[in-house]
Amino acid sequence: xxxxxxxxxxxxxxxxxxxxxxxxxxxxxxxxxxxxxxxxxxxxxxxxxxxxxxxxxxxxxxxxxxxxxxxxxxxxxxxxxxxxxxxxxxxxxxxxxxxxxxxxxxxxxxxxxxxxxxxxxxxxxxxxxxxxxxxxxxxxxxxxxxxxxxxxxxxxxxxxxxxxxxxxxxxxxxxxxxxxxxxxxxxxxxxxxxxxxxxxxxxxxxxxxxxxxxxxxxxxxxxxxxxxxxxxxxxxxxxxxxxx
Amino acid sequence: xxxxxxxxxxxxxxxxxxxxxxxxxxxxxxxxxxxxxxxxxxxxxxxxxxxxxxxxxxxxxxxxxxxxxxxxxxxxxxxxxxxxxxxxxxxxxxxxxxxxxxxxxxxxxxxxxxxxxxxxxxxxxxxxxxxxxxxxxxxxxxxxxxxxxxxxxxxxxxxxxxxxxxxxxxxxxxxxxxxxxxxxxxxxxxxxxxxxxxxxxxxxxxxxxxxxxxxxxxxxxxxxxxxxxxxxxxxxxxxxxxxxxxxxxxxxxxxxxxxxxxxxxxxxxxxxxxxxxxxxxxxxxxxxxxxxxxxxxxxxxxxxxxxxxxxxxxxxxxxxxxxxxxxxxxxxxxxxxxxxxxxxxxxxxxxxxxxxxxxxxxxxxxxxxxxxxxxxxxxxxxxxxxxxxxxxxxxxxxxxxxxxxxxxxxxxxxxxxxxxxxxxxxxxxxxxxxxxxxxxxxxxxxxxxxxxxxxxxxxxxxxxxxxxxxxxxxxxx
Numbered sequence: 001x002x003x004x005x006x007x008x009x010x011x012x013x014x015x016x017x018x019x020x021x022x023x024x025x026x027x028x029x030x031x032x033x034x035x036x037x038x039x040x041x042x043x044x045x046x047x048x049x050x051x052x053x054x055x056x057x058x059x060x061x062x063x064x065x066x067x068x069x070x071x072x073x074x075x076x077x078x079x080x081x082x083x084x085x086x087x088x089x090x091x092x093x094x095x096x097x098x099x100x101x102x103x104x105x106x107x108x109x110x111x112x113x114x115x116x117x118x119x120x121x122x123x124x125x126x127x128x129x130x131x132x133x134x135x136x137x138x139x140x141x142x143x144x145x146x147x148x149x150x151x152x153x154x155x156x157x158x159x160x161x162x163x164x165x166x167x168x169x170x171x172x173x174x175x176x177x178x179x180x181x182x183x184x185x186x187x188x189x190x191x192x193x194x195x196x197x198x199x200x201x202x203x204x205x206x207x208x209x210x211x212x213x214x215x216x217x218x219x220x221x222x223x224x225x226x227x228x229x230x231x232x233x234x235x236x237x238x239x240x241x242x243x244x
Numbered sequence: 245x246x247x248x249x250x251x252x253x254x255x256x257x258x259x260x261x262x263x264x265x266x267x268x269x270x271x272x273x274x275x276x277x278x279x280x281x282x283x284x285x286x287x288x289x290x291x292x293x294x295x296x297x298x299x300x301x302x303x304x305x306x307x308x309x310x311x312x313x314x315x316x317x318x319x320x321x322x323x324x325x326x327x328x329x330x331x332x333x334x335x336x337x338x339x340x341x342x343x344x345x346x347x348x349x350x351x352x353x354x355x356x357x358x359x360x361x362x363x364x365x366x367x368x369x370x371x372x373x374x375x376x377x378x379x380x381x382x383x384x385x386x387x388x389x390x391x392x393x394x395x396x397x398x399x400x401x402x403x404x405x406x407x408x409x410x411x412x413x414x415x416x417x418x419x420x421x422x423x424x425x426x427x428x429x430x431x432x433x434x435x436x437x438x439x440x441x442x443x444x445x446x447x448x449x450x451x452x453x454x455x456x457x458x459x460x461x462x463x464x465x466x467x468x469x470x471x472x473x474x475x476x477x478x479x480x481x482x483x484x485x486x487x488x489x490x491x492x493x494x495x496x497x498x499x500x501x502x503x504x505x506x507x508x509x510x511x512x513x514x515x516x517x518x519x520x521x522x523x524x525x526x527x528x529x530x531x532x533x534x535x536x537x538x539x540x541x542x543x544x545x546x547x548x549x550x551x552x553x554x555x556x557x558x559x560x561x562x563x564x565x566x567x568x569x570x571x572x573x574x575x576x577x578x579x580x581x582x583x584x585x586x587x588x589x590x591x592x593x594x595x596x597x598x599x600x601x602x603x604x605x606x607x608x609x610x611x612x613x614x615x616x617x618x619x620x621x622x623x624x625x626x627x628x629x630x631x632x633x634x635x636x637x638x639x640x641x642x643x644x645x646x647x648x649x650x651x652x653x654x655x656x657x658x659x660x661x662x663x664x665x666x667x668x669x670x671x672x673x674x675x676x677x678x679x680x681x682x683x684x685x686x687x688x689x690x691x692x693x694x695x696x697x698x699x700x701x702x703x704x705x706x707x708x709x710x711x712x713x714x715x716x717x718x719x720x721x
Contacts, residue, residue: 053327055328056328063656089503092414093415094414117390117416130328131391133322158391225654
């Protein structure tokens with residue numbers, strides 16, 4: 001598995017391949033990542049009824065699977081966000097290039113190009129994309145904390161996890177201004193920064209010494225739906241048994 | 245020529261001499277040209293109360309549908325029943341349905357014209373008009389289903405200040421190109437074959453109709469050079485339009501088949517969709533012909549011989565559909581992949597079961613019914629049978645689009661779907677718009693291609709061989 005993950009290096013404009021490692025052994029399912037993501041990326045809250053009908057807008061969601069019958073029940077938590085696939089099924093189907101592959105291997109979503117065919121949503125096997133069914137509403141006082149670095153999306157367009165590209169750019173610009181290279185762990189998406197047990201690790205997979213590279217080489221590493229050949233940049237570390 | 249005496253139509257000594265069975269055949273029956281012209285033109289001028297009531301009713305449904313569409317644009321796609329993961333629903337289902345309906349026109353007028361099937365003659369125009377109008381309403385759906393319809397033109401390749409072309413890797417772009425090509429070529433084909441009849445109508449009308457037909461007839465006089473050019477153009481069109489006709493529904497199927505969504509990712513989808521389109525389209529044509537025949541009293545032209553042949557063609561298309569369906573289903577069922585299995589279980593015994601059995605029943609029973617000559621030639625029975633086929637085909641598309649999307653690779657993402665009034669109103673709007681366009685068309689354009697019938701009649705002569713009157717090919721060529 002570890003060897004397989006290192007084939008990710010094929011896309012590189014500036015030699016980087018941003019990747020995330022999710023240690024399922026550490027995830028407690030607390031959903032702090034989800035809250036942090038909403039705050040950082042101006043993700044609206046859909047509400048209970050809409051969410052029950054599958055219309056939530058979370059960019060990252062803790063997928064919970066129950067295993068076994070009562071009383072021997074196990075809960076498995078699987079945080080799922082856009083997998084930033086190298087061979088992304090969502091990209092070729094968009095008629096207007098609203099989703100495309102940027103030189104760092106990220107699946108960029110260009111909000112103002114999107115016309116809302118939702119083809120990418122059908123093509124994505126992870127269903128990691130969400131759609132703005134209505135004009136987003138941010139009830140007071142949430143409007144006071146909208147992130148100025150992130151577009152507030154309009155109705156009728158697709159959106160998804162960007163690996164907090166605004167944070168990546170901010171750190172890159174700061175490093176360039178100081179004339180130095182990036183340190184490992186310097187870029188932290190909101191979910192990674194927030195995760196209390198430290199289950200999420202972010203970094204450059206093309207740097208062999210980075211924490212994500214080392215963890216991705218672990219014997220526990222696997223990638224979700226690897227058999228589909230989408231070559232994701234999110235690497236999971238297999239968890240043991242979590243009894244709830 | 246043998247010792248038999250040639251006996252051109254209209255020159256038989258008396259009508260009694262012609263056997264009754266020939267009188268039942270459109271191309272052999274004893275009629276003068278004036279009688280035929282009259283029989284075609286008269287129903288067009290008859291706009292009774294029933295006609296205007298129909299127009300008003302359809303107009304009302306369209307207005308309500310337009311309001312619903314406006315509501316949809318104003319408040320967003322959340323007003324429909326779409327959700328994650330069921331991103332495509334009734335709109336795309338109905339889109340596929342209308343594209344399917346559009347296929348029968350080409351099947352009848354191009355394929356049968358090439359095969360020189362004479363029974364096509366009175367129904368080619370009705371079929372071609374169905375193609376054009378079905379494509380027009382189908383073409384609305386790629387707009388209706390957009391999240392931001394006001395940006396639809398970003399899919400059109402035009403020089404722009406963003407220096408961007410649309411993404412021609414996307415099957416939606418293939419759709420745009422294929423449907424536009426098909427609409428343009430089938431409209432031209434419809435119009436070309438209409439020119440001689442426009443001239444006929446011009447010579448038999450007065451007032452605004454005369455002015456309209458004079459314009460549309462493009463100065464047609466019926467000289468030999470004009471006929472030569474027209475027939476040549478039609479021959480070119482009927483050959484050229486067949487690849488387009490095959491490509492359109494193949495591309496529609498690739499909207500689904502190119503994704504890795506379980507049950508969509510199938511190589512058989514393109515031919516399966518094409519044959520399904522022919523099955524559904526021919527059935528819709530039979531339904532429409534029966535209604536128009538009754539409404540415009542065209543019993544003279546649309547006879548049981550035509551419905552008999554059309555019924556046989558529908559039956560063959562139905563059998564082919566069954567074969568393709570089975571070939572796809574067997575492999576998926578036998579493959580037993582977990583998500584495909586979950587979907588098939590939903591269909592066989594789960595929440596989709598009513599739709600699955602409706603689809604199978606409504607598609608398979610008509611094939612058996614159409615084996616009976618009585619069903620094929622009795623209008624009311626044929627009407628019921630062909631309506632049943634289209635209930636089945638609509639359900640089939642709904643199962644493919646909406647059914648399959650409810651299950652995907654990660655069970656946490658499984659979903660469900662309920663339609664809303666907005667979706668149902670918009671779908672009803674397109675049905676009403678199609679019916680209205682078709683109704684108006686049938687009152688403005690001669691519904692039966694008169695010149696094709698006259699041409700067909702010239703090809704046949706009743707010839708006396710011994711004591712028998714036998715229909716034989718005429719020797720005018």
